[in-house]
Amino acid sequence: MTVAQTEPAADGEKWEAGRPLWVFGYGSIIYRVDFPVEDQVFGFIRGRKRAFLQDSHDHRGTEAAPGRVCTLIPHREWNAMFPADRANPRRDVCWGVAYKVAAGKEQTVKRHLDYREKDGYTEDFVDVYTQPGKPPVLRQVLVYVGVSSNPSFAGPSSLEDTARIIARAAGPSGTNREYLFHLCEALRARRADALEPYLAKLEALVKQLV
Numbered sequence: 001m002t003v004a005q006t007e008p009a010a011d012g013e014k015w016e017a018g019r020p021l022w023v024f025g026y027g028s029i030i031y032r033v034d035f036p037v038e039d040q041v042f043g044f045i046r047g048r049k050r051a052f053l054q055d056s057h058d059h060r061g062t063e064a065a066p067g068r069v070c071t072l073i074p075h076r077e078w079n080a081m082f083p084a085d086r087a088n089p090r091r092d093v094c095w096g097v098a099y100k101v102a103a104g105k106e107q108t109v110k111r112h113l114d115y116r117e118k119d120g121y122t123e124d125f126v127d128v129y130t131q132p133g134k135p136p137v138l139r140q141v142l143v144y145v146g147v148s149s150n151p152s153f154a155g156p157s158s159l160e161d162t163a164r165i166i167a168r169a170a171g172p173s174g175t176n177r178e179y180l181f182h183l184c185e186a187l188r189a190r191r192a193d194a195l196e197p198y199l200a201k202l203e204a205l206v207k208q209l210v
Contacts, residue, residue: 019106020100020101020103020106021100021101021106021109021110021142022098022099022100022101022138022141022142023098023099023101023109023113023141023142023143024045024096024097024098024126024128024141024142024143025096025097025098025099026045026050026070026072026094026095026096026143027050027069027070027179027183028059028069028173028179028182028183029096029097029099030096030097030183030186030187031182031183031185031186032182033099034112034116035099035101035105035109035112035113036101036102036105036109037099037100037101037102038100038101038102038103039099039100040097040098040099040100041097041098041128041130041137041138042095042096042097042130042190042191043095043096043097043098043128043129043130043137043138044093044094044095044096044128044129044130044194045072045093045094045096045126045127045128045129045143046089046093046127046129047074047075047089048072048073048074048075048094048126049072049073049075049078049087049092049094049196049198050070050071050072050073050094050196050198050199051070051071051072051073051078051198052068052069052070052157052162052166052180052202053068053071053073053146053153053154053155053156053157053162054068054069054070054071054119054120054121054146054150054152054153054154055067055068055069055119055120055152055153055154056068056069056119056152056169056171056176057119057152057171058118058119058171058172059119059171059172059173059179060169060170060171060173060174060175060176060179061169061170061171061176062171065168065169066152066154066165066169067165067166067169067170067171067176067179068154068157068162068165068166068169068176069176069179070183071121071145071146071147071153072094072124072143072145073148075087075089075092077148081155081156082156092196093129094196095187095190095191095194095196097190098128098138098141113144117144119152120146120150120151120152120153121144121145121146121150122144122145122146122147122150123142123143123144123145124142124143124144124145125140125141125142125143126140126141126143127139127140127141128141159198159201159202159205160205162202163202163205163206163208163209164209166179166180166202166206167206167209167210177206177210180199180202180203180206181203181206183199184199184200184203187199
């Protein structure tokens with residue numbers, strides 16, 4: 001794994017053809033990379049929590065029985081939704097993998113990812129870090145996020161309710177529990193503390209149910 005700087009876009013600028021394309025995966029993209037890559041960086045982003053608060057109608061569930069998949073919740077929104085479990089800006093980072101798309105394949109991969117993430121996800125850009133207290137190693141990396149205003153956002157949900165949905169849901173891409181279990185396994189394999197307590201608790205609850 002090579003840590004490499006990417007040519008940053010200006011703040012708020014969308015990715016454009018001709019630039020290197022880096023994509024940050026925090027859910028299934030971590031373990032199911034179905035596009036060509038030439039580099040990767042395992043690191044974390046700040047200011048957001050990973051949560052299973054996005055309904056899945058086309059991958060891990062159906063229109064009649066949606067599954068639950070990950071999105072990223074800004075700390076301020078998390079604290080409003082879950083005041084009893086407030087985010088800690090120092091502790092609550094989100095680990096994932098930034099993949100550099102193979103040169104010459106950027107536009108094709110971008111179209112593919114736009115389709116793969118079509119169920120409520122929109123583009124955002126994040127800085128990726130590998131060490132606390134150090135500057136980011138990658139800036140303005142593309143990430144797909146289900147924001148709280150998108151039509152597939154499930155809204156606040158207890159871990160118990162979320163676990164029950166994940167335990168029973170399935171869709172064209174497989175069972176919902178496989179999504180959760182593969183994600184947890186992939187994070188553990190990369191770094192012991194990359195699996196946040198939220199995911200570990202959810203994994204345990206789902207395993208009890210299945």
